[in-house]
Amino acid sequence: MLEVTESTAAHPVRSAGILRVWMVVAAFVLAGAAVPIALHIARYGLNVGQIILVTFTWINVMIALWEISLNLRISLVERQHTQFAADYRGRELDRVIDFFNAPIRLREIVRPSTWAQVWSSYSLFDPAYANRKSFGFWVDSGNGYVTLIPSLLFIYGLTFDIMPARTLGIMGLIIFWMMFYGTVIYYAAYFFNKEYVGHTKRNLAIFIGGTNSLWIFAPTWGLIASIVLIDTGSYEFLR
Template sequence: MAVSFFYVVLFVSVGTALPVCFHWQEHGWSWTEASLALFCSINLLVCIWELGLFINRDLILKEYLAFQKTLKKGTLPQPIFMFEHVPLTQAITLKHWSKVWSTYSIMDPSYSDQTSYGFFVDVGNGAVTLVPTIMFSLCMTWDLVPARIMGTIGIIKFYQEMYGTILYYFSYMLNERYKGRPFMHMVLPANFVWIIGPAFGMYACYNMIMSGNYDMFRG
């Protein structure tokens, strides 16, 4: 039995290492490919969680309301969800990872409210970008799709990820959902990867569209 964080690290590590190793065998090392493989692995995991956000939305609300009754304002459960021990049989279920959202709702109640922008932008990301994320990760190594087509799909995917994150930031700040919560509990650091990663991804896709090849990953 391991803590939840171990399974997160395992998923992201394997999801990054496999495409990087295959790419190294086919084309040699590329820091560009490795960087985007890491982002795609993280985004793939979160896409799965986001599908769980929709499927388990009633359970998430129930857990969040229970937290409200037992926790002082501005505090998180101890131990925090990611450091709770969980058997593998539970770790492979969406129900277990619904705790990501009920815990996150302590910092931003949007994720326990199915009428909110935060809820729908994340559910939408999970539904729309899961398959393109896998495609992009594979196409950096194998020419499964012409570069200009993959670049076009990719630039749409990365743009909507960054755009959605920026709008979420504005919604979070404008509605002052950060008030009464310690700075380290703020959502901004946790979501910043969805600005840096997509920005770099759009740069790569622009290169693919203009050059008509995948050479920027193969050098």
């Protein structure tokens, strides 16, 4: 079965059914972003800036849940990292593919142990995520707990008058700056400590550059939008 709670089996993906992990992830992102976007379009019409912000911030909601799983199941991640590092040496990309193609039962979708495997897989590229003393572990765990609720408020605050525009802008400024700053420091620590040694350029481009660069460019747009909300005191820019 997908979840591993005690053992560190090399291939903990024995489960029946048609659902795969990637299907659950895609459904979560598409459905979760579609709801606030559709509500916004129904009230104000299409706004590209709002769509970009909502889509990224909803992805951050998903990542925040994964990061909370990392925090709750760090012991599992540490054990799996040791096993996966041996079993997937030289073919780390296969571990990621195996995880996202793994069958998953409905009850496993809500288990932190399931999504902790995101990090035990990613830790093959950056072992900081299998080390509870590392900056990478704590900055991402912190992002999970601290940005989850503000992200949800920001998503729906762009459509519904949950709070004044300036207040939402200040909240957005805080959360997007935290994401941007954390990612810059993460890059600095990763390359300063030469964690890239032993990995192919392709894998680094995908898993270090590709995935993390989203948390550079999208928060930049979030910062700009938040500043406009603060400066104008109006939602017109995003409606």
